[in-house]
Amino acid sequence: MTQLFNFPLDVDFAGTYLQANGVEGPGNKMLSGISDRLEIINGAARTTLYGTDRQTNYGxxxxxxxxxxxxxxxxxxxxxxxxxxxxTTNNFSGLGSWYPTPDPGEELTVKHVNIGLRLVNRDTLFVNVPAAVLPAVSSTGKTVAIAKIQQGRWHNVTIRVNLQTTAVGWREVYLDRVKIFGEYNVPTAYEDATGPSFKMGPRTLVQDYDKVRMWVRNARQWTGNESFSTVMREAPVSPSRMLRQ
Incomplete structure (x- = not known):
């Protein structure tokens, strides 16, 4: 087991890559973020998307x-x-995803994220995966889990995936230590040289809002057979709050 990255996001954006309002670049060169879009406030990253913002990387x-x-x-x-x-919107927004890393020459190929977190009605979290059986390339996804969250409350989401291009993979999502999605003996990866990157922050298809804002902190990543107590600090709990699996 190896911890790949640890981003507390409590002081600066060192080691990350930032995208907002038509601006993007390494966090090491923008330690304080992007003005009024990506900022460190009270020990956490505040991410804000305005209805007048420019597109960044086609979105x-x-x-x-x-x-x-x-x-x-x-x-x-x-x-x-x-x-x-x-x-300020009830419509669809992305919150975070494992984005595929394109091979050289595939930069314009649209691949659905390996696993994505979506928000509707400000309080309903959706988990999406590719609609096609991987490693087939598809730009469309399907919803595999739904759970309720609360505005103004901190939540933890943990994603655990065995990345494989054959039917020996599996994928799980935990919300506040409750498993809301689990799928096993399925391919979970595209045939890419490099695996997916982990991104957090609001992403929308249309600008039907004045402002959407979320907060992020304590982002960590591992490879290998890690323990739940290490990742989530405690063991998983009963899925009694799960709406659908």
Whole structure:
């Protein structure tokens, strides 16, 4: 087991890659972030997307790209997030994803994220995976889990995936230590040289809002057979709060 990355996001954006309002670049060169979009406030990263913002990399996004995984084997990500009370749309928004890393020459190929977190109605979290059976390339996804969250409250989401291009892979998502999704004996990776990168922050398809804002902290990533107590600090709990699996 190896910890790949640890981004507390409590002081600066060192080691990350930032995208917002038509601006992008390494966090090492923008330690304090991007003005009024990506900022460290009270020991956490505040991410804000305005309805007047420019596109960044073909989308409306204010995202923090964290580390990149290898493309085979057991991988974990864990992060705390909060939907700010000022979030002003009930429509679809991305919150975070494992984005495929394109091979050279594939930069314009649209691949659905390996696993994605989506928000609707400010309080409903969706987990999406590719609609096609991997490693087939598809730009569409399907919803595999739904759970309720609360604006103004910190939540933890932990993603655990065995990245494989054959039917020996598996993928799990835990919300506040409750497993809301688990799928086994399935391929979970594209045939890419490099594995997916972990990104957090709001991303929308249309600008139907004044402002969407969320907070992020304690982003960590591992490879190998890590323990739940290390990743989530405690063991998983009963899925009694799960709406659908």
């Amino acid at each position: 409306y996004r204010t995202e923090i790209q964290l580390g990149t995984f290898p493309n085979s084997g057991e991988c974990w990500s864990s992060v705390d997030f909060m939907i700010d009370p000022s979030w």
